[in-house]
Amino acid sequence: MFSYFTKNDDFSDRLIIFLIHFGFFLKVYNSKVSKKEMQNVYDCIFKNIEISLREIGYGDASINKKMKIYINLFYSIMKKIDNWDNFNFEKKNVFFCDYLNKSLNMDNLIEYFDKYYIFLTNNTFNSFLKGVIKAKF
Numbered sequence: 001m002f003s004y005f006t007k008n009d010d011f012s013d014r015l016i017i018f019l020i021h022f023g024f025f026l027k028v029y030n031s032k033v034s035k036k037e038m039q040n041v042y043d044c045i046f047k048n049i050e051i052s053l054r055e056i057g058y059g060d061a062s063i064n065k066k067m068k069i070y071i072n073l074f075y076s077i078m079k080k081i082d083n084w085d086n087f088n089f090e091k092k093n094v095f096f097c098d099y100l101n102k103s104l105n106m107d108n109l110i111e112y113f114d115k116y117y118i119f120l121t122n123n124t125f126n127s128f129l130k131g132v133i134k135a136k137f
Contacts, residue, residue, distance in 0.1 A: 011056060015049065016099055019074045023081040024113065025128075028120040037125075046071065073099075084117065 022045060030038055049070060053063045080095055087095065089110065096106040 011052070013100070015070065016073070016077075019070070019077055020081075020099065020113070021116070023074065023077045024084075024117050024120060026078065027081050027084070028117070029125045033125045 026038070026042075046067070050063060050067055053066055058066060077099065084092075092110045092113075093106050096109050100106075100109075
């Protein structure tokens with residue numbers, strides 16, 4: 001599945017896809033949930049990314065460099081996702097092509113994330129934490 005969205009099916013490409021999902025999640029719930037609770041989710045996500053990098057075998061210096069790159073990438077993704085509602089189809093296509101290093105038409109991916117965004121808005125934050133949702137969108 002990942003090969004459709006990325007050139008390489010590796011940790012970095014999978015992480016970018018995850019960060020895009022997480023960006024939409026934060027866009028929807030950031031204003032609906034307390035800052036403390038959102039900070040806990042954010043901290044947990046990035047702590048687990050760091051742990052994953054350690055499990056892959058990166059050393060401390062490499063982990064710090066990678067984490068800085070991933071955090072900057074995430075903020076870049078978030079900045080663009082904040083304007084998602086104002087993007088036309090072409091801008092959405094450019095967004096995915098830029099982050100996923102593909103130059104093909106991303107129609108299916110745009111449709112997927114539009115549906116994912118609606119799915120998030122139709123469900124509560126707590127339903128994701130408690131695992132009571134069946135993700136069908």
